[in-house]
Amino acid sequence: MFCVNCGARVTEGGSFCVACGSHVKHEAPPAAEQPAPRAAVVHTATKCAWCGAAIDGAAIDRDLTSCPRCGAAPGLEGGVTRSGWAELPGRKDMAKLQFGNSFCQIEGTYVPVADMNLAPEDSVYFAHHVLLWKDTGVNITTMPLRGAWKRLFAGMPLIMTQAQGPGHIAFSRDAPGELIPVPLQPGQSLDVREHLFLAATGQVEYDWNQTNIWFRTRKGDDTETHYPVGMFMDRFSAPQTPGLLLLHAAGNVFVRDLGPRQTILVKPTALVFKDPAVQMHLHFERPSSMFSSWGYWSNRYLWLRLIGPGRVAVESVFERLEGEGGNISSFSYATETRW
Amino acid sequence: MTDASHIPAGESLERIQCQWCQSMNEKTALACRACGAPLDIRDLVSESGWREAPRIRDMTEIHFSASTCQVEGEIVPAAEINLGPGDSIFFEHHVMLWKDENVPMTILQLAGGMKRAFAGMPFIISVATGPGRIAFSRDATGELVVLPLHPGMELDVREHAFLLSSHQIAYSFVRIKGLANILFGGQGMYMDRFVTTGVPGLLILHGYGNVFERRLRPGESIMVEPGAFLYKDSTVTMQVEFQRLGSGFFGGTNMSLARMTGPGRVGIQSMYVHHHTE
Numbered sequence: 001m002f003c004v005n006c007g008a009r010v011t012e013g014g015s016f017c018v019a020c021g022s023h024v025k026h027e028a029p030p031a032a033e034q035p036a037p038r039a040a041v042v043h044t045a046t047k048c049a050w051c052g053a054a055i056d057g058a059a060i061d062r063d064l065t066s067c068p069r070c071g072a073a074p075g076l077e078g079g080v081t082r083s084g085w086a087e088l089p090g091r092k093d094m095a096k097l098q099f100g101n102s103f104c105q106i107e108g109t110y111v112p113v114a115d116m117n118l119a120p121e122d123s124v125y126f127a128h129h130v131l132l133w134k135d136t137g138v139n140i141t142t143m144p145l146r147g148a149w150k151r152l153f154a155g156m157p158l159i160m161t162q163a164q165g166p167g168h169i170a171f172s173r174d175a176p177g178e179l180i181p182v183p184l185q186p187g188q189s190l191d192v193r194e195h196l197f198l199a200a201t202g203q204v205e206y207d208w209n210q211t212n213i214w215f216r217t218r219k220g221d222d223t224e225t226h227y228p229v230g231m232f233m234d235r236f237s238a239p240q241t242p243g244l245l246l247l248h249a250a251g252n253v254f255v256r257d258l259g260p261r262q263t264i265l266v267k268p269t270a271l272v273f274k275d276p277a278v279q280m281h282l283h284f285e286r287p288s289s290m291f292s293s294w295g296y297w298s299n300r301y302l303w304l305r306l307i308g309p310g311r312v313a314v315e316s317v318f319e320r321l322e323g324e325g326g327n328i329s330s331f332s333y334a335t336e337t338r339w
Numbered sequence: 340m341t342d343a344s345h346i347p348a349g350e351s352l353e354r355i356q357c358q359w360c361q362s363m364n365e366k367t368a369l370a371c372r373a374c375g376a377p378l379d380i381r382d383l384v385s386e387s388g389w390r391e392a393p394r395i396r397d398m399t400e401i402h403f404s405a406s407t408c409q410v411e412g413e414i415v416p417a418a419e420i421n422l423g424p425g426d427s428i429f430f431e432h433h434v435m436l437w438k439d440e441n442v443p444m445t446i447l448q449l450a451g452g453m454k455r456a457f458a459g460m461p462f463i464i465s466v467a468t469g470p471g472r473i474a475f476s477r478d479a480t481g482e483l484v485v486l487p488l489h490p491g492m493e494l495d496v497r498e499h500a501f502l503l504s505s506h507q508i509a510y511s512f513v514r515i516k517g518l519a520n521i522l523f524g525g526q527g528m529y530m531d532r533f534v535t536t537g538v539p540g541l542l543i544l545h546g547y548g549n550v551f552e553r554r555l556r557p558g559e560s561i562m563v564e565p566g567a568f569l570y571k572d573s574t575v576t577m578q579v580e581f582q583r584l585g586s587g588f589f590g591g592t593n594m595s596l597a598r599m600t601g602p603g604r605v606g607i608q609s610m611y612v613h614h615h616t617e
Contacts, residue, residue: 176414
């Protein structure tokens with residue numbers, strides 16, 4: 001079954017498109033969409049299964065192209081697991097995407113590099129520690145941020161910097177993983193866990209919010225506050241014109257689409273992004289018997305509960321959750337399961 | 340190494356030149372004999388001019404003097420050396436993966452080496468002499484960069500990035516003040532220098548993440564994050580420049596970038612892990 005808006009493949013029964021986030025209408029009988037044989041569509045323009053951009057069918061035949069908007073290689077679509085997680089689609093090394101009059105080439109496979117060729121009128125912004133190299137002529141300036149002094153990265157102030165075209169500038173992060181190009185359509189927003197952001201084009205607006213997800217542990221007289229998904233979450237949106245957002249996640253990345261009120265529990269530190277409509281809060285799981293060896297308040301699983309509708313993404317390499325084994329004295333809104 | 344002596348006389352004169360190291364290979368060869376680069380795959384060069392280091396196929400064999408090196412694995416590749424009699428290689432102690440019991444080891448005498456330390460251990464360059472097998476790998480995902488050095492070549496390499504070098508290559512190091520100071524709060528950074536004497540030799544580096552190389556024209560410059568620098572021809576100059584980011588009450592931070600100026604090759608790695616030098 002395919003999204004009416006962008007043509008992407010949609011999880012069976014899903015109510016939102018994993019690729020573009022729009023509602024999926026269920027009135028069309030799914031059987032009618034199936035019979036188009038592959039051979040019949042090869043020579044016509046087709047749509048990228050990931051982001052919905054149109055791709056010239058003849059170019060696919062020559063095995064020459066990648067999706068111009070997100071870099072996914074046609075024919076290398078990532079699989080969808082039986083549980084409904086869609087793997088990020090395959091990408092050929094040196095895949096090239098276009099935004100405005102500028103281009104971004106994604107180079108390498110272990111720790112991919114985003115190599116931007118900026119047109120004079122285009123700009124990108126990024127956290128200063130992701131810069132890999134640049135042409136000598138490309139100027140870097142800092143970006144004013146609301147309350148930015150509250151934000152820290154590895155003990156240093158998080159500084160957003162921007163680079164204006166023309167010229168080349170390239171970015172990479174410090175862990176093997178995947179570079180996730182997220183083309184944002186006008187009106188679309190995305191919430192991203194902090195420090196996963198690599199770069200965004202000037203058309204993308206940046207804001208951040210408190211996650212309000214926390215718990216306190218107590219040891220003797222000391223209490224410590226922990227933020228399992230970080231104290232802040234980044235929000236990127238494209239209010240007027242389409243923009244390109246680049247994220248870097250460690251390991252492999254999986255995306256799924258939650259229906260309204262559909263829930264899933266994820267490791268808090270594995271969250272990559274979510275649609276703004278997706279709600280989240282803490283969730284504890286523990287044995288019901290007070291007398292079992294699990295009977296202490298601190299002996300439980302700590303989850304992040306995500307509630308649809310919307311897309312959510314996780315990464316397969318995650319940091320250890322701090323304070324997980326501690327004696328929790330108070331916490332933000334949470335649900336609980338006893339078994 | 341444009342030497343084609345390994346190709347039997349009377350064979351077809353058609354040769355394939357390796358695009359990575361310029362060695363000549365038989366026309367049926369699938370991988371370069373001298374550096375292991377696949378010969379049947381198009382080079383990956385970005386539009387900005389960076390060439391991706393060739394991804395060496397698992398189990399590819401490389402030849403140097405009377406020895407061979409087999410590259411094993413792809414995520415954290417290991418270099419397994421089968422040393423011929425009389426051949427030797429040198430390396431830092433922390434990259435050794437395994438060795439035959441009977442391969443003799445000695446230590447390379449270095450001027451000033453006692454002052455340099457790595458991870459709390461004295462900085463020692465060890466030497467293994469053939470015949471026998473010994474294997475090397477490093478501590479994170481990355482690529483092996485095989486650089487056959489022709490006579491007269493001089494290469495500068497980021498400290499601790501070299502995996503091994505054949506004995507035909509002369510080794511020394513220089514301390515670069517200022518390069519790592521501001522970034523890492525250290526006292527400087529060493530750079531290893533490899534110089535070939537009369538005979539070709541083999542140098543293998545390990546770069547974190549992916550490795551890219553670019554050839555700068557005379558006077559051409561590029562700004563590189565110092566942590567990404569992996570190697571350069573000694574003709575390329577490197578100068579650290581600072582840019583102040585942020586201002587006013589909250590201070591902000593300095594960003595340092597290395598200005599690399601040609602002529603020559605520059606190699607970078609896409610992920611960096613900095614090992615402190617004491």
